[in-house]
Amino acid sequence: MQHEHIDVLIVEDENELAQLHAELIGKHPRLRLVGIASSLAEAQTLLSSLQPQLVLLDNYLPDGKGITLISNPLLVHANCSVIFITAASDMDTCSLAIRNGAFDYILKPVSWKRLSQSLERFVQFAEQQRVWKIVDQQNVDSLYQLQAKNYRQDNGSKGIEENTLALVQTLFNDQAAHCFSVDEVVNETGLSKTTTRRYLEHCVDAGFLSVEMLYGKIGHPRRMYRRSAE
Known part of the structure; x- marks a missing residue:
């Protein structure tokens, strides 16, 4: 049976982070990215025109705080859920x-695995709401459990190839004191940018790498990766 897509809007002014979120959404067959807003004003415009079912919402935006959107009638009346990433x-x-009904609340620096799990739970949450027209107590309990589920402590290794992982890890082992950008790792390994991001985030979730934010004079902060201290 063909399932409808769940339209997702990203509200995030850090371009690199917005692209990471976009990649995760693109990998899920049920999710469809409909727009990226980098300011509060742009978010309000896109909410009105696109009417998404889910918003990935940053708090610190150039023209105000994302939290003010959470009680905005645009969200309330559009049956739109929020995953707060801040x-x-x-x-x-x-x-x-939480009081305004955010589906989830994720702290930066964002764990790739943590956000993936949150998106998967939201898809299940939306599907069960669609299927169940009338609920009993068991149904209600199931919905609440999806919204506050214990996270599986798996190793997140799906789609991770051993030789490629070794290539990335060797680079960081050989230069343990160096902070690498995504582009530097791409240049050193010859991997694509998308693949590089996936392996870097896997290494962060596994505790092998740590993330640092580099704040330059111009533009948005960049995610930098360094070998975690033993």
């Missing part, structure tokens, strides 16, 4: 997001 670690912001 550096905001204060309890007030987190509590406000």
Whole structure:
């Protein structure tokens, strides 16, 4: 049976991070990226015109805070859910997001695996709402469990090829003190940018690498990768 796509809007002013999110959405057969907004004003415009079912929402935007969108009538009346992805670690912001029904709340630097699991749970959540027209207590409990599920501590190795992983890890072992950008790893290994990002994020989730944000004078911060301390 053909399933309808779930339209997703990304609200994120860090271009590199927005592209990472876009890649994850592109890999899921049920999700469809309909737009990327880099400001609060642009987000409001795209919410109105695109009417997505899910928003990946950053908090710190050039023209205001993403948390203000969460109680916006555009979201409330459009039956649109929010996965909040932010550096905001204060309890007030987190509590406000939860009170306003955010599906999930993920702190930066973002774990690739953590966001993948959240997107998969949302797809299941949306599908069960579509199938169940009338609910009993068991159905309701199942929906709540999807929204607050314990994360599987798997090794996240699906799609990870041993020789390619060894190539990436050798680079970082040989230059343990160096902080690499994605482009530097691409140049050193000859891998594609998409493949490089996937392996780097796998290494972060496995604890082999750590992420640092490089803030330059111009443009958005870049994700830099370094060998984790033993």
